Amino acid sequence: GAGVSQSPRYKVAKRGQDVALRCDPISGHVSLFWYQQALGQGPEFLTYFQNEAQLDKSGLPSDRFFAERPEGSVSTLKIQRTQQEDSAVYLCASSQGSSYNSPLHFGNGTRLTVT
Amino acid sequence: GENVEQHPSTLSVQEGDSAVIKCTYSDSASNYFPWYKQELGKRPQLIIDIRSNVGEKKDQRIAVTLNKTAKHFSLHITETQPEDSAVYFCAVPYSGGYQKVTFGIGTKLQVIP
Numbered sequence: 545g546a547g548v549s550q551s552p553r554y555k556v557a558k559r560g561q562d563v564a565l566r567c568d569p570i571s572g573h574v575s576l577f578w579y580q581q582a583l584g585q586g587p588e589f590l591t592y593f594q595n596e597a598q599l600d601k602s603g604l605p606s607d608r609f610f611a612e613r614p615e616g617s618v619s620t621l622k623i624q625r626t627q628q629e630d631s632a633v634y635l636c637a638s639s640q641g642s643s644y645n646s647p648l649h650f651g652n653g654t655r656l657t658v659t
Numbered sequence: 660g661e662n663v664e665q666h667p668s669t670l671s672v673q674e675g676d677s678a679v680i681k682c683t684y685s686d687s688a689s690n691y692f693p694w695y696k697q698e699l700g701k702r703p704q705l706i707i708d709i710r711s712n713v714g715e716k717k718d719q720r721i722a723v724t725l726n727k728t729a730k731h732f733s734l735h736i737t738e739t740q741p742e743d744s745a746v747y748f749c750a751v752p753y754s755g756g757y758q759k760v761t762f763g764i765g766t767k768l769q770v771i772p
Contacts, residue, residue, distance in 0.1 A: 548702075577759075586665075586748050586762035587703065600759055635702070644752045645691040645710065648760065650702040 546570070548651035550636050556657045557626045565621045565654045569638030576619050577648065578611055579635040587635055593619060594642050626658045661686050661751050665763025672739050673771050680766045682749035683731040692725060692732045695748045697765075703748060707734070739770045 549568040557563050569576050575594055579587035580603075589603040595616040604611070608627075613619040623630055633655045637648040662685035672678050682692075690711035695703040709716045709723045709732065716723050720739075725732040736743055746765045753759035 579762075584765075586765045589759055589761065592759055645708070647693065647705045647708070648703075650704070652702045 548636055548638050548649050550634075550651035550654050552654060553652065554655050554657075556659060559626060559628060559658055561626055562622065562624045563626055563656065565623075565634050565636075565656070567619045567621070567636030567638075567651060569617065569619070569636070570640070570649055571617075573638035573640050573649070575639040575642050575646065576613055577637045577639075578619070578621050579637065580605075581633040581635055581653070583632075590621070590634075623656075626656075628658050631656055631658045661689065661753065661761040663749065663751050663761045663763045665749050665766060667766060668764060669767045669769070671769045671771060674739060674741060676739055678734075678736045678739055678743070678768055678770075680734045680747055680749070680768075681731060682733070682751075682763050683729075684751045685730065686751070687727075687730060689751050691752055692723065693750050693752075693760075694723060694734045695750060695762075696745045697748065698745045706747075736768075739768075741770050741772050744768055744770045 551566045577592050578590040581587045591611045592600040593613040608624045610622045633653040635653045637650045639646040639648050665682045693708035696706045697703040707721050707723050709725050720737045722735040746767050748765050749763040750760045
């Protein structure tokens with residue numbers, strides 16, 4: 545009965561480094577989301593997967609951000625050439641269904657600090 | 660895209676008092692409205708939701724009311740307890756059919772013992 549698992553829990557990167565953040569959704573969940581949460585703000589949508597298909601990436605802030613979910617389960621969010629403004633908590637959420645009222649289950653997030 | 664406004668941004672109440680948080684939204688096609696609670700350093704968790712075919716829903720000390728005409732919905736917490744202290748987010752899913760969700764800015768609730 546594990547929930548959504550994210551790793552690493554904390555990541556410190558020097559400006560310009562590439563990082564990869566991992567999300568293990570709840571087994572069998574069709575939908576997977578990535579959100580970015582800046583300090584004191586609400587989560588901001590980044591991208592959405594339905595199984596392995598990336599149906600919406602409109603929230604990715606730049607082409608330095610890339611997400612994948614090749615087998616429809618584990619997902620990775622990659623940030624290239626990190627900048628200080630990328631510092632935030634990155635939340636992954638999964639949902640059993642794909643309809644609008646299927647509740648989101650969030651992971652604990654990865655706190656990224658870019659120095 | 661969806662425009663969600665949430666207020667107040669901070670709220671302090673004495674233990675036992677009630678707390679009310681309000682959100683307004685822009686897309687009149689929206690018809691599902693969840694509320695999430697996020698304790699410090701933890702994940703957001705769904706605490707209650709409402710669908711547009713009802714005007715109010717209660718779950719013990721928590722209730723949500725919806726006014727579709729005015730496009731706003733509110734979270735009500737009665738008999739507040741210290742463990743209610745957290746940040747509360749309203750959310751409005753994308754009306755296009757999947758759960759791309761726009762969150763409010765959050766309300767930091769502090770319950771003073």
